[in-house]
Amino acid sequence: MNNPQYPIARKNGLVVQEVPDEVLVYDLDTNKAHCLNKTAAAVWQSCDGKTSVPEIAKFLSSEMGTKVDDDLVWLAIDQLNESSLLEAQVEPRFASQSRRDAIRKIGIASMIALPIVASLVAPKSAMANTSCQCTVATETQDCVLNAACPNTCAEPPGVCQ
């Protein structure tokens, strides 16, 4: 187990693409897409397993030319952790209520944007936009046309199996 004070950014099973001021991460294991804003991306890219949270805060302070609090880094790490973007699970620093408090406190004090990791799940196939229900009348067509469903229509109850 890694020391959570020295978090490591996950590398395997991810496709990463940088866009201006953001980093896109696609998780091949879960088909989840994540968008890291500039602050979250900077924290993630600093998680090398050798740099502690206070050191990351210090590094970001010098990079961004303004004081960055440890709690802001933890706010990012909590979200990266929830999104499975760290090598090892980290004990959450902020429970939901205290996270709101932390966001308020850090938000007022911070000159930089709060870290945000936005996530969306891609379906197994973008063709999979209907449920795996089928009708007797169309036999197995509903099933075979939906790449996410098994191919055989059970009757009843009319679900692809």
Added chain:
Amino acid sequence: MLELGNSEAQPSGEVRFFEGDNVKFAFEAYGVSVSVTADSADLGNKLFEVANRAMLGKCKVIDPSLVKAEHEFLLSSRKDGTYDFTSVGEYTTGSGGLRETLELFVRILRIKVSQFAKNCVFVHAGVVSWGKKAILIPGNSGSGKTTLVAECVKHGALYFSDEYAVLSPDGLVHPFARALSITNGGRKWSEDGIPVETLGGRAATEPVEIGAVVLTRHEPGAKWQPERLTPGNGIIEVIPHTIPMTIDADFSLQVLKSAISRAIILKGVRGEASDLAEELLSFSNKELTA
């Protein structure tokens, strides 16, 4: 009605192989190779004709004896006038009469091509253009994108597609200007469509850059008051509609970045499609024509 065409039509290039009573032909569309074996020449000809129409004339005949196709289909008739449809290595299904069989074939062909197309990425989206910039309207089947596209066309937009945005690595969106799939008596598997000219519109012939992405869903009485998303947040909203995402995520993400990262991305609920079409036209004139 799905036109079955006349039985004289044959795969151009005449590369057909007869194996007993069976006829086999192969073609390539968007870089995807497909071979089809039918148990009569007449059925083979009809299959090629509907395939070529579904791929908007982009089926290039290839020699099935020289190329091992990536996807193989077998179609055979039963004595009762229905057909068996086999996707080799995947499944066999009964497909009803000739019309249903052809429609099933076309639908499965579209799925395969949109998933495995080479050097381009298919996104489930309606697309129109105003000026020289496209507006992309991602959405699942039944999300109302055809209705919105049709209204945009009636308001003067150039038609690209009501089903697929075909994106190339240089970031351009290419026309996939099939007949618009406007509901016709609620027939579920119909390939019936309305030519864009019927709506008084025109189909695009050249690729263009994407100027805007509109992420919307219909809500009765809603007023269009969109929020503007960052490029990254816009791209992750488009990912669920990106067909090869789970097959080639690396390439898909590169192409999405190239196509969308400079576009204006708007997200919000809409009321009537005609109202939004008018707003999009006005928006395009202000924001996209510079």
